[in-house]
Amino acid sequence: FVIGGASAGKTRLMDFISREKVKQYYLGDQAQATWLIRVDLNRHHANEDWNFYELLISSLMLGCNQYKPGVEIFEQLVDLDRQVLESRDFLRALRLFELAVHMLCKNLGINICFLLDEFDEMYSNMSKELFAQLRGVRDANKYHVCYGLFLRNLPERLRPPSENESFYELVSQRMIGLGPYNYDDAIQVLQQMEVRREFSLTAQWRNAFVQASGAHPGL
DSSP, X not given: OEEOOTTSSHXXXXXXXXXXXXXXXXXXXXXXXXXXXXXXXXXXXXXXXXXXXXXXXXXHHHHHHHHOOOHHHHHHHHHXXXXXXXXXXXXXXXXXXXXXXXXXXXXXXXXXXXXXXXXXXXXXXXXXXXXXXXXXXXXXXXXXXXXXXXXXXXXXXXXXXXXXXXXXXXXXXXXXXXXXXXXXXXXXXXXXXXXXXXXXXXXXXXXXXXHHHTTOSOO
């Protein structure tokens, strides 16, 4: 899990690691077979558990635009998503999600990492059964499925680990904390802002901004 305060750069990090050149650098031969699937929890209907699995399938569909596995795979995912939306049944949504993952991982040899963005509220409130099911999907596709949580607070502060122990142990020893940028990265971010705003700063002003903000990306 990745943890950082508001505007600490979590989304920027997510966008960065999804670039093909970055994937290639870190994953080597596995880069082409690895899908990093961003799941934006702002799209989740909080009162409907079945909608969580529909969101995961929908996110896999969007991933097809980036990874281009072929029209047939995309159409199969569209059909699974349609069935979930029509049935609005929790157990059916779970089984169809399992089928989608099995199709990609076991049939096509794809590795999937679900990047769960804005996950704090969901982590606090989702049922124990959902956590257990996510763990079950991972165990059924071991070495092919993993989860990346993007949070503002520590998981153990969002809910007691005893409530979702099997899932918690997957992430508890794998924390990435986002602090301030180093000087060079902070300067680069400022220069990107200058281009977007069409307003050039002098080197003296750039340095002043970095020093005043402590290189915190939000500030």
